[in-house]
Amino acid sequence: MNYNQNEYIAQVVRELRYRNYSPKTVKSYCYCLKDYFRYKKNYLDELDVDHIKTFLIKKQTQGRSRMIILAYACGLRVSEVVNYVFESERGGKLTTATPQKVFQRALKKAGIKKDATFHSLRHSFATHLLENGVDVRYMQELLGHQNIRTTQKYTQVTNPQLKNIKSPFDF
Numbered sequence: 001m002n003y004n005q006n007e008y009i010a011q012v013v014r015e016l017r018y019r020n021y022s023p024k025t026v027k028s029y030c031y032c033l034k035d036y037f038r039y040k041k042n043y044l045d046e047l048d049v050d051h052i053k054t055f056l057i058k059k060q061t062q063g064r065s066r067m068i069i070l071a072y073a074c075g076l077r078v079s080e081v082v083n084y085v086f087e088s089e090r091g092g093k094l095t096t097a098t099p100q101k102v103f104q105r106a107l108k109k110a111g112i113k114k115d116a117t118f119h120s121l122r123h124s125f126a127t128h129l130l131e132n133g134v135d136v137r138y139m140q141e142l143l144g145h146q147n148i149r150t151t152q153k154y155t156q157v158t159n160p161q162l163k164n165i166k167s168p169f170d171f
Helices: 003-018 023-040 049-061 066-074 078-082 097-110 119-131 136-143 148-157
Strands: none
Touching: 003 023, 023 049, 023 066, 066 078, 066 097, 066 119, 078 097, 119 136, 119 148, 136 148
């Protein structure tokens, strides 16, 4: 990685920290940028929308939907996704309807008939963390919840087998 890439990533890190994004979100965003920089190679001074679109189309043709994968992998809110590096076709900020439509198309393409929303990705992320034994306080930080009660709502929908665990003091 050359100096320009490090400089760009440092700028993104500063901006995300300023906006109080979680360390995991910052790490994920930087990973995506590094992936783009590997594709772009050494011509960072020539950043243009067409090249970014070509990169994203290449990812799509590889069967990867970054917007949905990133949202699930980080437990992002739809508002966090649209305030990321993606712009609308006309330039500027995406609306929250855009990732929601992408998600609905992905559900349909996968043959999933169950009702789900973009927020279901965040909910699944949290539930899977709990099922894998992540402490609810860590989850609170990862999800950016101010109040632990907001995070605790996910404990009600975790794996039913977890609810069958008996205390050693139960006789």
